[in-house]
Amino acid sequence: MPNALKLLQNKFSDCIRETNCHLGDTSAVVNKKAVHDILEFLRDDADLNFDLLVDLTCVDYGEGEPRFEIVYLLHSFKTKARIFIKAQVSEPDPQVQTVSDLWHIADWYEREVWDLFGVSFKGHPDLRRLLMYEEFQGHPLRKDYSIDKRQPLVTAEGTNNSQITPTLEQSQQAMEEYVSEENGLSVRHMFLNMGPSHPAMHGVVKIVLELDGEKVVGSDVGIGYLHRAFEKHAENISYTGVFPYTDRLNYVSPIINNVGYALAVEKLLGIEVTERCKYIRVIMSEISRIADHLTCIGAMAMELGAMTPFLYFMQAREAMYQLIEEVTGARITVSYVRVGGVKADLPAGFESRVHDQLKKVRAELKQVHRLLSRNRIFVDRVQGIGAISTADAISYSFTGPMLRACGVDYDVRKTFPYSNYDRIDFDVPVGENGDILDRYLVRMEEIEQSCRIIEQAFEKIPVGNVMVDFTGKEIPAEKMADLGKFGQTEGLLLQVAVTDPTLLGAGESEHAEVRHADKRVSLPAKEKTYASIEGLINHFMLIMDGHGICPPKGEAYFPVEGANGELGFYIVSDGSDKAYRVRCRPPCFAFVAGFSKMIEGCQLADIIPAFGSINMIAGELDR
Amino acid sequence: MGLRSLFGGDNVVTTKLDEAIGWARKYSLFPYPFVTACCGMEYMSVSASHYDLDRFGAAFPRFSPRQADMLMCVGTVSQKIAPVLRRVYDQMCEPKYVIAFGVCTCTGGFYDNYATVQGIDTILPVDVYIPGCPPRPETVIQGLMLLQEKIQKQKHEY
Numbered sequence: 088m089p090n091a092l093k094l095l096q097n098k099f100s101d102c103i104r105e106t107n108c109h110l111g112d113t114s115a116v117v118n119k120k121a122v123h124d125i126l127e128f129l130r131d132d133a134d135l136n137f138d139l140l141v142d143l144t145c146v147d148y149g150e151g152e153p154r155f156e157i158v159y160l161l162h163s164f165k166t167k168a169r170i171f172i173k174a175q176v177s178e179p180d181p182q183v184q185t186v187s188d189l190w191h192i193a194d195w196y197e198r199e200v201w202d203l204f205g206v207s208f209k210g211h212p213d214l215r216r217l218l219m220y221e222e223f224q225g226h227p228l229r230k231d232y233s234i235d236k237r238q239p240l241v242t243a244e245g246t247n248n249s250q251i252t253p254t255l256e257q258s259q260q261a262m263e264e265y266v267s268e269e270n271g272l273s274v275r276h277m278f279l280n281m282g283p284s285h286p287a288m289h290g291v292v293k294i295v296l297e298l299d300g301e302k303v304v305g306s307d308v309g310i311g312y313l314h315r316a317f318e319k320h321a322e323n324i325s326y327t328g329v330f331p332y333t334d335r336l337n338y339v340s341p342i343i344n345n346v347g348y349a350l351a352v353e354k355l356l357g358i359e360v361t362e363r364c365k366y367i368r369v370i371m372s373e374i375s376r377i378a379d380h381l382t383c384i385g386a387m388a389m390e391l392g393a394m395t396p397f398l399y400f401m402q403a404r405e406a407m408y409q410l411i412e413e414v415t416g417a418r419i420t421v422s423y424v425r426v427g428g429v430k431a432d433l434p435a436g437f438e439s440r441v442h443d444q445l446k447k448v449r450a451e452l453k454q455v456h457r458l459l460s461r462n463r464i465f466v467d468r469v470q471g472i473g474a475i476s477t478a479d480a481i482s483y484s485f486t487g488p489m490l491r492a493c494g495v496d497y498d499v500r501k502t503f504p505y506s507n508y509d510r511i512d513f514d515v516p517v518g519e520n521g522d523i524l525d526r527y528l529v530r531m532e533e534i535e536q537s538c539r540i541i542e543q544a545f546e547k548i549p550v551g552n553v554m555v556d557f558t559g560k561e562i563p564a565e566k567m568a569d570l571g572k573f574g575q576t577e578g579l580l581l582q583v584a585v586t587d588p589t590l591l592g593a594g595e596s597e598h599a600e601v602r603h604a605d606k607r608v609s610l611p612a613k614e615k616t617y618a619s620i621e622g623l624i625n626h627f628m629l630i631m632d633g634h635g636i637c638p639p640k641g642e643a644y645f646p647v648e649g650a651n652g653e654l655g656f657y658i659v660s661d662g663s664d665k666a667y668r669v670r671c672r673p674p675c676f677a678f679v680a681g682f683s684k685m686i687e688g689c690q691l692a693d694i695i696p697a698f699g700s701i702n703m704i705a706g707e708l709d710r
Numbered sequence: 711m712g713l714r715s716l717f718g719g720d721n722v723v724t725t726k727l728d729e730a731i732g733w734a735r736k737y738s739l740f741p742y743p744f745v746t747a748c749c750g751m752e753y754m755s756v757s758a759s760h761y762d763l764d765r766f767g768a769a770f771p772r773f774s775p776r777q778a779d780m781l782m783c784v785g786t787v788s789q790k791i792a793p794v795l796r797r798v799y800d801q802m803c804e805p806k807y808v809i810a811f812g813v814c815t816c817t818g819g820f821y822d823n824y825a826t827v828q829g830i831d832t833i834l835p836v837d838v839y840i841p842g843c844p845p846r847p848e849t850v851i852q853g854l855m856l857l858q859e860k861i862q863k864q865k866h867e868y
């Protein structure tokens with residue numbers, strides 16, 4: 088039994104209802120009255136030191152009793168251990184003690200749970216809706232709220248201004264109310280709305296600012312303008328059908344989301360993909376990461392008025408998109424990964440083209456370093472600005488480049504290596520000051536490290552040995568399918584189907600290299616589907632509603648290093664072909680939650696680079 | 711009363727004038743990018759150097775609705791942001807055009823759920839629909855050219 092559970096048992100023996108070690112995840116179901124004390128103990132105990140509240144979410148068991156389960160996931164930087172704490176809450180009036188006094192981030196996590204599930208938190212300072220709007224009736228992630236139950240649109244006139252700028256009178260009234268005394272002078276603070284339709288807010292975040300002159304005194308960040316019900320969709324569609332939705336979480340690096348989700352389902356199923364497939368996932372993930380960092384830095388520089396780096400980086404990103412398109416058939420919304428593998432193998436000659444493009448990326452990187460890294464104007468605007476202390480960053484549950492800029496070398500690829508990242512040699516750059524400059528420098532260095540990872544992955548990737556000896560000729564896929572339909576299957580399996588370009592690499596010859604052999608999860612090779620009844624049945628079984636991939640009952644959490652930090656998928660399976668609950672732990676949620684802290688005391692104009700540096704991606708923020 | 715009735719309805723003067731104004735207008739579109747989601751990535755690509763919308767006179771985004779005459783609605787519109795979109799549209803001066811960029815704005819796309827508006831044409835009029843999820847830059851350029859064609863062939867207010 089892990090250390091943490093033993094200590095918990097000793098100290099809170101009568102509050103622990105159940106402990107579990109399932110699929111390597113340690114968890115304890117505790118009495119809901121003791122949640123706060125237990126979490127505080129876990130955080131403060133010198134040996135355990137679970138200082139990061141990675142996630143806080145809820146599962147609705149519908150008819151079951153107790154109905155709700157609040158799930159806390161803690162991580163310790165010191166011991167690298169993780170623990171799930173669960174508290175069961177029943178109807179009516181579901182309520183638990185807040186932990187927002189222990190971790191800053193809990194404030195937002197709890198607001199989200201209140202908003203989507205209607206579980207309230209006792210002692211929470213400001214329990215408002217977070218993702219939905221005030222006029223919304225009900226709690227959409229509850230099982231009794233159906234996915235297509237639409238509510239009437241709030242018109243600009245009818246809203247109580249939760250979504251739109253306050254009127255002039257309201258701002259004036261607010262100003263009257265917020266008069267404070269400073270050195271005998273009465274100071275009037277001004278209120279200003281930034282967003283949601285503001286170019287620097289990337290269109291979907293609203294910040295209400297309280298200003299003293301140009302200085303930011305306080306702020307309230309509003310999100311949810313791009314809430315698209317990812318988690319609800321994931322409960323209503325087969326496991327494979329979720330991939331297109333994951334693409335649109337962090338749409339700048341979709342493949343990483345694909346990989347994260349696939350790994351979570353594979354963990355539930357207990358399967359491991361082939362070596363070649365692992366490296367393909369690494370290569371494609373790193374290409375995506377480069378594209379993501381390029382976009383983030385380019386956009387931030389552009390918002391500061393440096394147009395040239397943006398154009399250079401867009402050019403480099405275009406090179407990455409071309410590579411992605413070559414492999415997946417799409418530029419952005421790729422849906423490339425599958426449970427148990429990837430859609431298709433890499434195309435011939437891909438490696439050399441990657442090396443060419445990486446050369447281009449490195450050249451642009453050098454250019455931008457020359458343009459920005461020691462540019463007085465740029466450095467003056469980012470050095471020491473928007474900084475956050477390491478302790479606050481951890482309390483806000485920062486991960487990824489933002490946390491590394493504060494000097495903590497936490498990287499999921501190193502701490503919990505997946506997909507053979509442990510066999511690859513790369514550095515994790517860290518900053519010191521946690522300001523915008525450090526974030527910029529960390530991301531610049533990570534691009535270089537990603538290039539290194541890709542190069543090494545190509546050295547290590549096992550070459551696909553062609554398994555099937557093709558004596559037959561190539562015939563178009565539709566013709567093969569027609570022959571199959573009419574039963575003319577004699578010798579047909581020996582032919583090679585010439586498929587649509589987007590399916591290149593999904594044929595018999597590469598199939599075993601990139602797909603798990605398990606028939607319960609992998610679609611058969613195209614030739615098998617077209618030319619044999621077994622293949623066709625296998626294909627149908629996986630596609631048909633009610634069949635498909637059915638992981639055993641249970642739950643699993645899998646973290647990967649997204650471009651913004653720890654991206655985790657928490658999946659609860661009830662044994663059917665649709666997940667019972669899918670939770671995505673979005674990395675940039677933490678940054679936006681901590682944004683108010685970051686800009687406190689800054690100038691109004693500093694908000695723009697600060698916001699650019701957190702790389703807010705609305706798709707993953709609002710889901 | 712406009713010039714058109716002064717010239718006594720449609721005749722050679724007004725049609726030539728329409729043509730001239732249309733020609734001028736179609737090459738000086740000032741887009742207001744209302745960017746919310748993934749389609750924004752392709753919007754970035756089309757407006758950056760590789761695909762270069764500037765070739766069509768529509769590169770310079772104005773972030774004030776008062777200065778823009780083309781609303782490019784890029785990305786999913788949720789119930790929460792819909793009133794904002796409507797307000798931006800209302801604040802734009804005539805003549806104004808709307809492009810629905812991406813299938814989400816056309817029909818709601820595959821987000822058939824409680825949070826998403828099922829097509830922006832339920833809240834404002836749309837001139838050109840660009841399908842695709844996201845549309846490729848080439849498709850966007852084609853959509854823009856269709857709008858230019860529409861403007862060229864339009865009768866204008868003067």
Ligand code: SF4
Nearest residue numbers: 748749812814843844
């Ligand atoms: S159309 Fe597709 S790419 Fe565009 S915003 Fe909608 S989901 Fe995203």
